Amino acid sequence: MTTLTPSLEDYLEELYRFSLCTDTVRVTDLSVKLGVSMPSVTKALHKLKNGQYISYERYGEITLTEKGNIIGDFLVKRNQLLKEFLILIKTNCDIEAEAEAMEHYLSQATIRSIQAIVTFLNNNPEWYKVLLEYIVSSSKTDV
Structure with missing residues (x-):
């Protein structure tokens, strides 16, 4: 099984x-989107096919299996969650790049905790306001 x-x-x-x-x-679609060579894409597709994430034949269309759809959906939602979290905490960074850097290395437990924080802050604007005030005040005391 391909990890x-x-x-x-x-x-x-x-x-x-x-x-x-x-x-x-x-x-070619993936090559352009990810900025990688077509041989690199082909190599990755064979690994994804071996892991039963996709159906793919050389020079043919690429389709996601049910497993690929489930994991793909999770990956997209994880990325969106991390971007939302970074926006909520008002970090001064490249949100896209930061979320990309974080997403592959966080455990499921950490992702669930971040989801809980995002949900809590979205459902409790009064606490979100307190957090923002704290962020502003603590940034003034940074060295």
């Missing part, structure tokens, strides 16, 4: 994103 490395997660996440808006995904 999803951070790189393979990126491929599967993009395949899932493509599947939401188009019926046909090709090697």
Whole structure:
């Protein structure tokens, strides 16, 4: 069974994103989107196929299996959650890059905790206001 490395997660996440808006995904689509060579895409696709995440034949269309759809959906939602979290805490960074850097290395337990924090802050604006005030005041005392 193929273990999803951070790189393979990126491929599967993009395949899932493509599947939401188009019926046909090709090697060139992924190559352009991820900024990698077509041989690199082909190599990754074979690994994803071996892991039963996709159906793929050389020069053919790429389709997600049920397993690929489930994991792809999770990967996209995890990315969105991390971006939402970074926006909520008003971090001064490249949100896209930061979420990308975080997403592959956080445990499921940490993702669940971040989800709880995001949900809590969204459902309790008075506490979110307190957090923002704290963030502003603590940034003034940073060295």
